[in-house]
Amino acid sequence: MVVLIGRLPEWQYQPDRRGASLEKMIRAQRKEFAYNLEESPSLRVKLQDGIWLDMVWAKAATLAATETGLDCFTDAVWSTSQDVLELIWLPE
Numbered sequence: 001m002v003v004l005i006g007r008l009p010e011w012q013y014q015p016d017r018r019g020a021s022l023e024k025m026i027r028a029q030r031k032e033f034a035y036n037l038e039e040s041p042s043l044r045v046k047l048q049d050g051i052w053l054d055m056v057w058a059k060a061a062t063l064a065a066t067e068t069g070l071d072c073f074t075d076a077v078w079s080t081s082q083d084v085l086e087l088i089w090l091p092e
Contacts, residue, residue, distance in 0.1 A: 003029055004033060006064045007026050007067075011023075011026065014070075030086075
């Protein structure tokens with residue numbers, strides 16, 4: 001989940017770097033997480049756990065800053081876990 005969320009700001013804040021490779025990576029991460037949810041349904045509880053989500057978003061913000069070189073990401077949740085897992089949703 002951290003890798004998936006960390007890639008979404010890359011898509012949002014660097015439109016000139018949007019490409020098929022990044023989009024495929026995001027889609028692959030979503031499919032992997034969906035598979036993990038199917039294999040371990042108890043993970044769905046984590047998607048409602050505020051402490052867990054805060055930790056995931058903080059790690060994702062660090063990953064996004066490292067990958068993009070931008071220093072504009074906060075630990076604040078900027079989307080819902082439902083949006084993140086939606087196969088066709090990409091931030092603008």
